[in-house]
Each structure stands twice: as C-alpha cells, then as structure tokens.
Amino acid sequence: MKAYTAENIRNIAIAGHSGSGKTTLAEALLFKAGATERLGKTVDGNTVCDYDPEEIKRKASISASVASFEYNDVKVNLLDAPGLFDFEGESCEAITASDTVLITVSGKSGVKVGTEKAYEKAVKLKKATMFVITKVDDPDANFYNVLTDLKTVFGPTVCPVIVPVIQGGKVASYVNLIEMKAYTYDNNGNAVETEMPTAEVSEKLEYRMDGLIEAFSEAVAETDDELMEKFFEGEAFTQKELVHGLHKGMNSGKITPVICCSDITMGCIDMLLKEIELLMPSPADVPSVEAESADGDIVETNYDKSAPAAGFIFKTIADPFVGKMSFIKVMSGELKANGDYINSKGNTPEKLGKLYVVCGKKQTEVASVSAGDIVAAVKIGAATNDTLCDASRVVSYPAIEFPKPCFKMAVKAKTQGDEAKISSGLQRLTDEDLTLLVSQDDSTKETLIAGLGEQHLEVAVAKLKTKFGADVLLTEPKIAYKETIRKKVKVQGKHKKQSGGHGQYGDVWIEFEPCVSDDLVFEEKVFGGAVPKNYFPAVEKGLQDCMKKGVLAGFPVTGVKAVLVDGSYHPVDSSEMAFKTAAGIAFKDGMKQADPAILEPIGSLLVTVPDDNTGDVMGDLNKRRGRVLGMNPVDGRKGYTAVEAEVPMREMQSFNTQLRQISRGKGSFTFDFLRYEQLPANLVSDVILSADDT
Ligand SMILES: Nc1nc2c(ncn2[C@@H]2O[C@H](COP(=O)(O)OP(=O)(O)OP(=O)(O)O)[C@@H](O)[C@H]2O)c(=O)[nH]1
Ligand SMILES: [Mg+2]
Numbered sequence: 001m002k003a004y005t006a007e008n009i010r011n012i013a014i015a016g017h018s019g020s021g022k023t024t025l026a027e028a029l030l031f032k033a034g035a036t037e038r039l040g041k042t043v044d045g046n047t048v049c050d051y052d053p054e055e056i057k058r059k060a061s062i063s064a065s066v067a068s069f070e071y072n073d074v075k076v077n078l079l080d081a082p083g084l085f086d087f088e089g090e091s092c093e094a095i096t097a098s099d100t101v102l103i104t105v106s107g108k109s110g111v112k113v114g115t116e117k118a119y120e121k122a123v124k125l126k127k128a129t130m131f132v133i134t135k136v137d138d139p140d141a142n143f144y145n146v147l148t149d150l151k152t153v154f155g156p157t158v159c160p161v162i163v164p165v166i167q168g169g170k171v172a173s174y175v176n177l178i179e180m181k182a183y184t185y186d187n188n189g190n191a192v193e194t195e196m197p198t199a200e201v202s203e204k205l206e207y208r209m210d211g212l213i214e215a216f217s218e219a220v221a222e223t224d225d226e227l228m229e230k231f232f233e234g235e236a237f238t239q240k241e242l243v244h245g246l247h248k249g250m251n252s253g254k255i256t257p258v259i260c261c262s263d264i265t266m267g268c269i270d271m272l273l274k275e276i277e278l279l280m281p282s283p284a285d286v287p288s289v290e291a292e293s294a295d296g297d298i299v300e301t302n303y304d305k306s307a308p309a310a311g312f313i314f315k316t317i318a319d320p321f322v323g324k325m326s327f328i329k330v331m332s333g334e335l336k337a338n339g340d341y342i343n344s345k346g347n348t349p350e351k352l353g354k355l356y357v358v359c360g361k362k363q364t365e366v367a368s369v370s371a372g373d374i375v376a377a378v379k380i381g382a383a384t385n386d387t388l389c390d391a392s393r394v395v396s397y398p399a400i401e402f403p404k405p406c407f408k409m410a411v412k413a414k415t416q417g418d419e420a421k422i423s424s425g426l427q428r429l430t431d432e433d434l435t436l437l438v439s440q441d442d443s444t445k446e447t448l449i450a451g452l453g454e455q456h457l458e459v460a461v462a463k464l465k466t467k468f469g470a471d472v473l474l475t476e477p478k479i480a481y482k483e484t485i486r487k488k489v490k491v492q493g494k495h496k497k498q499s500g501g502h503g504q505y506g507d508v509w510i511e512f513e514p515c516v517s518d519d520l521v522f523e524e525k526v527f528g529g530a531v532p533k534n535y536f537p538a539v540e541k542g543l544q545d546c547m548k549k550g551v552l553a554g555f556p557v558t559g560v561k562a563v564l565v566d567g568s569y570h571p572v573d574s575s576e577m578a579f580k581t582a583a584g585i586a587f588k589d590g591m592k593q594a595d596p597a598i599l600e601p602i603g604s605l606l607v608t609v610p611d612d613n614t615g616d617v618m619g620d621l622n623k624r625r626g627r628v629l630g631m632n633p634v635d636g637r638k639g640y641t642a643v644e645a646e647v648p649m650r651e652m653q654s655f656n657t658q659l660r661q662i663s664r665g666k667g668s669f670t671f672d673f674l675r676y677e678q679l680p681a682n683l684v685s686d687v688i689l690s691a692d693d694t
Helices: 022-032 053-058 085-097 113-124 143-157 209-221 225-232 239-252 269-278 419-432 454-468 533-547 576-593 611-623 655-663 681-693
Strands: 009-016 065-071 074-080 100-106 128-134 158-167 170-176 181-185 191-194 256-260 289-293 298-301 310-319 323-332 334-336 340-343 348-351 355-359 362-366 368-370 374-378 387-389 407-413 437-441 446-451 472-475 482-485 489-497 504-514 521-524 560-568 596-610 627-633 640-648 668-678
Touching: 009 022, 009 085, 009 113, 009 269, 022 065, 022 074, 022 100, 022 128, 022 269, 053 454, 065 269, 065 355, 065 374, 074 085, 074 269, 085 113, 085 310, 085 454, 100 113, 100 143, 113 128, 113 143, 128 143, 128 239, 143 158, 143 256, 158 209, 158 239, 158 269, 209 225, 209 239, 225 239, 239 256, 239 269, 256 269, 310 419, 323 334, 323 419, 355 368, 407 419, 407 454, 419 437, 419 446, 419 454, 446 454, 454 472, 482 504, 482 576, 489 576, 504 533, 504 576, 521 533, 533 560, 533 576, 560 576, 596 611, 596 655, 596 681, 611 627, 611 640, 611 655, 640 668, 655 668
Parallel strands: 009 074, 009 100, 100 128, 128 256, 158 256, 521 560
Antiparallel strands: 065 074, 158 170, 170 181, 181 191, 289 298, 310 323, 310 387, 323 374, 334 368, 340 348, 340 387, 355 362, 355 374, 407 446, 407 472, 437 446, 482 596, 489 504, 504 560, 596 640, 596 668, 627 640
C-alpha cells in the first residue's frame, strides 16, 4: 500500500445502535472500493470486520475492527464499532481515533438510544458526523419517517444529501441533491442514471422535491457568508459550492449530512464512497489537537508529517498467537518500523518492530506511516492510552474516557490448578479491554471481574477459554457480611484436661463489649497475677483467631473489645496453648450471650439517568431498601439527573440490568462501599442459611 499524507486520509468510525447495519455497510464499502472480492454477511459469519470467533458465533460485533482500504487517491480507515451497550468501550476507542463518526440508523427501526449515544460521543469529542439511513431496500423501511425523527432529535444541523424516491412503498430511485441527479441500481450495484422526480418523493406529503432542495440549500448557505448572500438572491449553487459548503459544515459541526443506502443491494454505496472523499474532513482539516508536555504544559499539535513523531495507542488486542497488537493513530510526524521512541508515560524507551496496515484480520506490512494515519504495531510494551513520541518532543494525548464497569461477578476455576492460567489470561484481557476490571476481594477471598453487563462478562469468559485455555465459571459475588455484638457480657473460658502424664490447664474471665473498631481491641485488667503476664499474648492470639469466624454464620467479627479481667493457672499444666484454647471457649460463649448481630455492607450509589426516568429509579431503589439522599441536575448534561442514594450491596446485583431497562441504556451508575450496617431481622435467617451452603 502506498504512503498517504493527512489530506488524503479519512478516519471514519462507524457507530450507532446495535444491528443498524454498521458491519454490513463496512462490507459494502470495502467491496465497492474493490478491496474485497465478495460481499460477506454478518449472519454468514464471513465479513471482514466481524472476524473474531465470538462475533461469528453471536452474529454481532463485539470489538472495534479496523478496515483500511484505498479508494481513488484516498486511504479510508474504517473503524467498525459494536452497537451493543456492553461493548461501549470499543465504540469509545473507535470514535476517539476517528475524524468523522458515521452513524448508521436503520430505515426500519429509526432513531434509537444507540444513535443518540453515538452522536453525543461524537459531539463531545468534536468529531464531524454523518447519518446513514440503512436498509432502505427493506419493505418495512421508511426513510422519511426516520429523517423526520432525526430532525426532531438532533435539530437543524440534520441535512439530507442523498434521498430515496419512494413509489408504492418501494425505492424507485435515489436522488443525489449535490449532483441533482437520480439513479437506479442494477443487480451488481452499478448506478444507472434516471429521470429526476418532479414533485413528492414519498407518500409523506411534506417531502416534496423542491422543499428538500430548499432545505438543503439553506443548510449549505448557513456555512459561509458568500453562499448566504447568493442564497438570498435566489441563485442556485454550483456543485462545487455545495461540496465546499457541506465539507465546511461538517468540519465545523454545523451540518450532519444524511445519506440513505442499502448495504445488501449496494444502492448508493458508490455515492457514499464519493461523499467520504468529498465531504468528510481529512486529518489535515482538523484544527490543532491538545497534548500535554512532561511539565504539564499544553502543547498544540497538528497532523503534520514534518513535525516530531507522536502516536496515540487507542486500542490493544491480546492475541495468543500474534501476541499483543497495538493500534496507533499517528498524531504528528511519521512513525517508522523498527524506530526508537519514548513512551511518555514513565518516559521509557520503546522500540517499534514491524508496522502493519490492517483490514479485518488481514495485515499488510508497511515501512512507515505519516500523521493522520492509523497503523498497528505488534508486541510493544505500551498500552492503550499511552503516547509514543520522538525524543525531541515528549507529549501525552488525553486518555479515552471509558464507561465505568459496574457489573461484577466472581470468577472460579472449573478445574483446580488452572489458577495461574486464569490470572495471566485475565491480565491479557484487561490489557485489551479497559472496561474490564479484575480485583481481589480480601474479605470473601474471591477474584472478581467487573464489566459493563452480563454479555460483556460472558464474552470475557469465552475468550479466556478459547484464547488462553482457561475454563472458568462466573458466580454471583459473595457479600462480605460481618458479625458483631450489641451487649456487654462477662464470661469464663476454662480449658482443663487431665489425661495421663502432662495435663492442660487454662482459665480466663473475659468481658466482651461492643466498640467502634474493625479489629479486636484487647486489654487486660488482671489483679494479683491470677493469669501470669506471659500468657496474655496467647489469650489475645486465641481471641484474634476466633474473630475470623463469628458464631451466627461464620462471618468475620468486628467491633469487639475484650478485657481479660481474671482467671487462674496451674504451675505445671498451664501453657500458651491451653490459655489460647481457654480464650477461644470464652469468645464463643461470650459472643452468644452478647446479643450477636449480622452486619451488611452498604454502598454509596450515584445514578445518572434522563430526567424522565428518575421516578422509576426511585421506585426501584425503594424495592432495594435504598435511601435516596438527593437528586441534582447533571453539570454539562442537559436533561439528565443524578440520583444519590445509599443501598445495601446484597440488593445491587441486578441493578445494572434493571437500570438499562428503565433508561433504555441511557443510564449509568457508580457504586462504592461506604460502611457496615445491621442486617434487618427479617433477612437474618436467609443470610445464615445461604452462608451454610458455601
Ligand atoms: N435489508 C437490509 N438488511 C441489512 C442492511 N444492512 C444490514 N442489514 C442486516 O441487518 C442485520 C444487522 O447487520 P449488521 O451489519 O451486523 O449490524 P451492526 O450494526 O454491525 O450490528 P452490531 O455490530 O451488532 O451493532 C444483518 O442481518 C444484516 O444483513 C440493508 O441495507 N438492508
Ligand atoms: Mg457490527
């Protein structure tokens, strides 16, 4: 593949609601551009972008794939993102690396939460946007309903550019409003020019041809003073002016063109390719990008080939055969195979090996890549979010903002002895997916894996097995209950054994009382040497050991003060061991008498949801024994409310799924341990019984 400079590169993230046709559209573009020899289908598991075995099995994308191809004199780097919310991290990576976000909207199901999420992310990261309404060939599709929806939801920047002419519920032809020409497509997806429609283009009366042209021209006029003047004078724009205006409008975020297509019949795919070249910004059009120097100063960089090299790693794939593969967007200068660079995180040297241009699973070796392009490096030490730089200018680009993993499960080995394999496999998976978190719960001794949802963790488990040969089971995490006491008591613990020769003798009187401390507080108030000093540590040790398992359900004990007040000893038979045992006897008796209770962990919850959903969230939290502490509008996110609450951890396992249902995927939350509280009486027997099971 030849080398391209920024002006001739287009980095396009294809994002949007799940199943809206992203992967199929990528497939159609690759085929039309001549990069592939056949048109694959996601249902057949033979597309360029869904090549991972898990994607083939699920017939859906789960990872952002890079598919680079050449078209005319342009290199297009497609980043096909998954639409499923569980794999949102992947769409964050794809959108970060792109300059334009092409948002697919199904002509059948219209604007969905995934459409809004993709648009919101694109706007936040200041990317150009384009809507592609797919599936217009489907008898149930209604392009003009979807167009009306898009205008309602996203406002006046929505600007139709290629529209279908609908007759008798079917697409009769497609009109390109830039060229002012209409086309039909033959069976091979080749365009044949046809007559322009004169009046209505759909059964929807408001969509007349002249109205569409008027709206289109007005949107273009808004992008440029000169064009506005011309528009007011009633003059028609030339094709060049329209392209210029749309391009400028996309660059500034003033215009989001809408294009229709059929990925299956290849209708309009040729025109979409053309608009990618003509309308979409290249990295050279992107204003300077902010990075940070080692001293924390802001450094403005451009996609300039002659500047010092810098590359931002936006994605990592852990492959058991190839090893680690890192996808890099070259932010400035030129990255060279076998070149020496500095990883700005930690200021460590990093030597690149071979570099590859990637198209799905196909890799083509290249010697160098310039600013604005996307390339893959293998087996480097650097991780996602790191920046590799020329030593003459060490900078860091802002890290990708990922959604926080909130759905937790415990990981158990199916086969004993697999633990090392599992932990190295988990490490590799968390390298490639920053929305996956592995932690160790010290209280329950469980390995926990947190992700964005059930499907996310299911895929992680499948990958652990197929890629790293580690077979695991996911179970609901144990709740780290504790036990405590509520009353002060004084008890005796006596251990006396006389069997044959040497006997055993230890006798203690201990006062147990509640106190505010996680660990045991031990004191002694023994008078007259009733228990000799040298046995005190053994008494304390005996109590410490018992604190690990309470008398109610075997949970660790907390909040106990023990004062050794009296006892007796035997000059021959007493030993440290005997006093330790005596302390244990006192502890068990003492706990039972001191009104023991089970404590449950309470967490602090912060839920962010659309305003309309707050009522449902409050109702749901109520059922979870949650205490709502407050509700506030979210800064910088119009129409969203943050609900703050305290909720017992045992009630939270299904919250992720429930919140997704309530908010149709728009809500998010964080949940962190806060403190322990007494478990309500009606749940005690339940907890004790389930503790016995394990
Ligand atoms: N009739 C018709 N079907 C289409 C078109 N585009 C996609 N499909 C079908 O829609 C389904 C989903 O397509 P995908 O390309 O996998 O959708 P996606 O957006 O990549 O889905 P995720 O990656 O799971 O979010 C498949 O069955 C496709 O064959 C189209 O233009 N016309
Ligand atoms: Mg897909």
